[in-house]
Amino acid sequence: MSLADFFQNSGFAALEWGNLVMIAVGVIFIYLAVTRDYEPLLLIPIGFGIIVGNIPPIEGMPLSVYAEGSVFYYLYMGVMKGIYPPLIFLGIGAMTDFSTMLSNPKLILLGAAAQIGVFLTFVGSLFLGFSTPQAGAIGIIGGADGPTAIFLSSMLAPELLGPIAIAAYSYMALVPVIQPPIMYLLTSKKERVIHMAPPRKVSRREKIIFPIVAFLICGLIAPGSMTLLGMLFFGNLLKESTRTERLANTARNGLIDIVTILLGFSVGASTQAQTFLTPQSIFIFVLGAASFIIATSGGILFAKLMNLFLKKKINPLLGAAGVSAVPDSARVVHAVGQKEDPSNFLLMHAMAPNVAGVIGSAIAAGVLWSALGGF
């Protein structure tokens, strides 16, 4: 062992500019999460993961997520095998209250309309020359749903998982920045001040039966969505049955926390500059931005379309909540609505398209997976 050997075994030897760029990105993620409170539960693990993943590992040592047998490799398995996302959906199901959706089913359609972002982005990706499976994985960014995006890309295009996941989470964090301009652009003041009638009370029975029936419908129509929606509605049943509250609690606390830590960290650690900084990634970020804009517009415009037929008008801002990103887009809708009329409380109404959007993009993911997975 000479001094030279020691230097060779240090990280400085192999450090590249790209790594420094990525480390800066990681630091920015953490900075935004800490100072602006943008999705901290995701950006902090991902951000630190990016930093860890861009320390050049020693040649041949099992250190990085890509080095078979390394600890990070095993943690990353949960991402590559698509195991973490359904477990996160289990926790989200145990957190979600479908009451508003149950009390105002019309609003569900807005969650469907927003999925246009998924399919147009899919088409756009094909146009830019991505392979069909890759295009499907990129399209799902428009679902504005981290776990769904990670799950589908792990199944269709694992080679793009890093950029797709980072894009999805970045834009989800930026929802409060991306959506408002579009909302103002596509709605008149007269529309933005529309008040919604308070929802009816939902009985406990309805809440318990809902996850079962909803799963049967989605599962039969698009079996490819079975994994994600099975877990989502399972978690919700654990919550609503009131007999299994202790399981629901563990699902929405301990379990989802553990999985969030491991998923965020290992996704971040998979973004080594050498594999991440490519023209493809740039395309993916452009397409991702487009998908969020299209999805938001789709939701809003469909709401306006519905208003042509409804006597009791919907506030079209609610359409913007169709792009999941639960619960941020709902908050944005509420905030914009209040800026126009402080007496207008849209938050709870916005939850309906919001959760419908989660279901919608999971169905879309199922369709893309079964059609493009080459089965």
Add this chain to the structure above:
Amino acid sequence: MSLADFFQNSGFAALEWGNLVMIAVGVIFIYLAVTRDYEPLLLIPIGFGIIVGNIPPIEGMPLSVYAEGSVFYYLYMGVMKGIYPPLIFLGIGAMTDFSTMLSNPKLILLGAAAQIGVFLTFVGSLFLGFSTPQAGAIGIIGGADGPTAIFLSSMLAPELLGPIAIAAYSYMALVPVIQPPIMYLLTSKKERVIHMAPPRKVSRREKIIFPIVAFLICGLIAPGSMTLLGMLFFGNLLKESTRTERLANTARNGLIDIVTILLGFSVGASTQAQTFLTPQSIFIFVLGAASFIIATSGGILFAKLMNLFLKKKINPLLGAAGVSAVPDSARVVHAVGQKEDPSNFLLMHAMAPNVAGVIGSAIAAGVLWSALGGF
């Protein structure tokens, strides 16, 4: 992609009557758990799992627990490899208070007697033409202990795991229905009103030493029970040592909850009609019912036998608690006892044969495994 392809990729294409039957079963499980509060922590996950498992997956897609590489396949691994049951025993150990057993060792024998259900059912299964390992796995249903049944069948007859697990949990849930008639049939009113002397106080030292010695005894006599009982007594030591309370807490809350969710769901999801609805399964349910009846009778009759030699008589109802199904059978004993004499409190006394029954059936499982596993 034509409309036909989309229909082909929907669940309707492959849906069979059997699937509908199984989905109905799943719904009934959930209904009983929600309305009757029968073992909800097991029946709800299993019930929803059954529903998920009977949505026909798309040919060749990694969706079902049997499709290698699917998420559910990985969750089901914990069942097939026998990993979940010992972890559940760890949590149960951290929940269980062996005080009553320590203060009244006579009652332990009732937990041993009830295991006759295991061995007679084993013989019965052989008679009906099951292979020796299969017969062993079916016999253990008589242990009235879900994790033990799942563990042994994963080791001896994985092909029967679904029916055996469902049978075991169904009958455990039905203990309040199955046992009382037998108890009335086999005991006289005079016997049912026997009061038990309050147990002596057990010192902390006794409680700490117990799990260690008890494990050594069981482990040496039947090493095959090492996996389950090792975890059970380990959990109990974590609880009693009072130095590791934080570990005991995690074992009996977060950990057991997570494992219960995954075990219940994936066991349910393994019951696809195509593999589940067979004549074998019907035999297994018949044999399972028999085993519960035999086990209950065995416990009661042995108690009466003991009374021939004891001057201080035992209330033979306690024998029925020998069939584990912790803590339901103990509750049933208490309830029946109080119906005869409201001043008779058998609950705590019934806990002794109850937990002894858990140990007893784990030993039986060890014996069956080592003898029939073909080692």
Add this chain to the structure above:
Amino acid sequence: MSLADFFQNSGFAALEWGNLVMIAVGVIFIYLAVTRDYEPLLLIPIGFGIIVGNIPPIEGMPLSVYAEGSVFYYLYMGVMKGIYPPLIFLGIGAMTDFSTMLSNPKLILLGAAAQIGVFLTFVGSLFLGFSTPQAGAIGIIGGADGPTAIFLSSMLAPELLGPIAIAAYSYMALVPVIQPPIMYLLTSKKERVIHMAPPRKVSRREKIIFPIVAFLICGLIAPGSMTLLGMLFFGNLLKESTRTERLANTARNGLIDIVTILLGFSVGASTQAQTFLTPQSIFIFVLGAASFIIATSGGILFAKLMNLFLKKKINPLLGAAGVSAVPDSARVVHAVGQKEDPSNFLLMHAMAPNVAGVIGSAIAAGVLWSALGGF
């Protein structure tokens, strides 16, 4: 099946004296933990694991940690693959407050000095004829850090993991017995009564930035330490960011508890007399004791060396806290300090070298791994 067969299938057939010796060791571990409160969270799981691991398994049955396909084998995987230690570091990071270290950086050097124990023990092991990788794994016992020791030996010398882990944890538990004599021997009363100036207040920003920068420094200087320190500082960032407190909580409670249970138990269960009771193990225990003594002396003497140059003297007792064993060695320092002068409160000051020692030995482990791993 004859009576003989049943005896053959019992544990008595294969029981050896060695097993009884090991079982006695396990009982002693538990006894010390319960009565003396020595590291109970580790000694109780390890102790019970030792007992379980020394029940002779049935020939060919998947029971022991070494029998492929057994449950214990799968739990032991987390040890062999080095997965548990980093997860424990994640939790420790989420528990650790680096404030004192940040407020008195001088004391960090003491944590570095104590690592002399690692390298001298490495040399000693080579001298005694251990292979280079084995020597590296044995040396790290001087780090006085269980997870680090287990991680490095799983990577360099899995065949010695049992003895190394047991030695490391035994001596960590015995810190209150081993260190004081050395402290008295190497320090004068005049030195032991030195008071330390109270540390300055550390701003929240400093605390948030620290884990990021510290990781970059360590990761670049010794990438081999990336796995352990990445998790340690990740956990600490989760804690300090204050935006991810729920994740930090799960990391330092549910997650670390689960991993501690599995790690302790399976490490214990890997100490079968047949593989554990060898001359090598005796050497390892001797070398381990030496390493603790050297490390303690190294820390103390380096503090005295520093005092030659500092006008504001350091209390050399603090050097003894350089050997991690968090937080016991810090407590010992405090206790010894107070015996001399009841008005002297060294506890908080001792935390600085204490945590620095953790980082130091992780770096040392990284260096040993990358140099001796044969990459």
Add this chain to the structure above:
Amino acid sequence: MSFENIGLSNLFAANFNALWFSLMGMGVVFGGLVVIALYIVFLPRLLKLSDRKKNIPVESAGETTGDKTQREKEMLLAVAAAYHLHRNFPEDNERITWKSHGDMESPWRVSGRLHGLSVRRKLSSWGLSE
């Protein structure tokens, strides 16, 4: 992938028309959610029917909550929703957690904590004597 294979031709591969597929895909998404919506619309009526059969006093699932003024109702809902999010969704849940774990300086917590310590000492002595 590289720039030269950009082109509309990609959308109409041999046996795969991307636009048609996308149309169908949106169809399935709408299909699923529309059926769910319809189910939601009709369930309460079914439940009421079945109840009437069993002469169960029908739970007024239809009407809106309380009998306050429109304005009050809305605010109430907003608060409820906000609170629901606050408790159930990470970004905020964390703050609850944070509160109950993080802010050490709150005098209430400190006093509480000190009290806690004393209590604890008592309790663990119980622990021994039990």
Add this chain to the structure above:
Amino acid sequence: MSFENIGLSNLFAANFNALWFSLMGMGVVFGGLVVIALYIVFLPRLLKLSDRKKNIPVESAGETTGDKTQREKEMLLAVAAAYHLHRNFPEDNERITWKSHGDMESPWRVSGRLHGLSVRRKLSSWGLSE
């Protein structure tokens, strides 16, 4: 498997007599539990002995709890046991959990919680005295 291989012959295969095996099996089960029972019977005496050696004031492990009337004692035990199950076994634990989580705003729940606390207060004081 199918119906034709039903038959007693299955119980007496070449080298495996199922009845004999079952008998032996029950023997092992009883063996294990009987030894445990015996150990339990003799441990307290051993402990007392060792204590006497060390002149430790012998903890009266033998006598029964308290000095209440038989009736009181039994009720006490039942409550204690019920409480033990209530706290330690899922089916019920869930209800505790349920109380301590879930939507806080419903006034009913709050009252429920307070009630719960009072109840629990009673029970856990039992817990201590157990």
Add this chain to the structure above:
Amino acid sequence: MSFENIGLSNLFAANFNALWFSLMGMGVVFGGLVVIALYIVFLPRLLKLSDRKKNIPVESAGETTGDKTQREKEMLLAVAAAYHLHRNFPEDNERITWKSHGDMESPWRVSGRLHGLSVRRKLSSWGLSE
């Protein structure tokens, strides 16, 4: 391994000098921790600088806590540290856990919980206004 291969020769294998390696190793360990120490020394000054640029009222990161007598300060620190360990390190945490699960009756906890609820209500209104 066996006794005969004991010997100093082991330390100087063909291409590996154990002593030199150990020296280098200690160098790396010190290197890493020294750099960290230096960083810690200089960070606060940098932060102050940047703050001055932004004219942020400089947080007095330099001075020592409070204005009590030396003695008081030290005791305070010891208590703080002890408490920190007590809360954060297993051996003790366990007892905390036990406490927070066991004794429901402590009046402090009840009041604490109620206080917590009220505070939380405040927090969630914040949630809205954000």
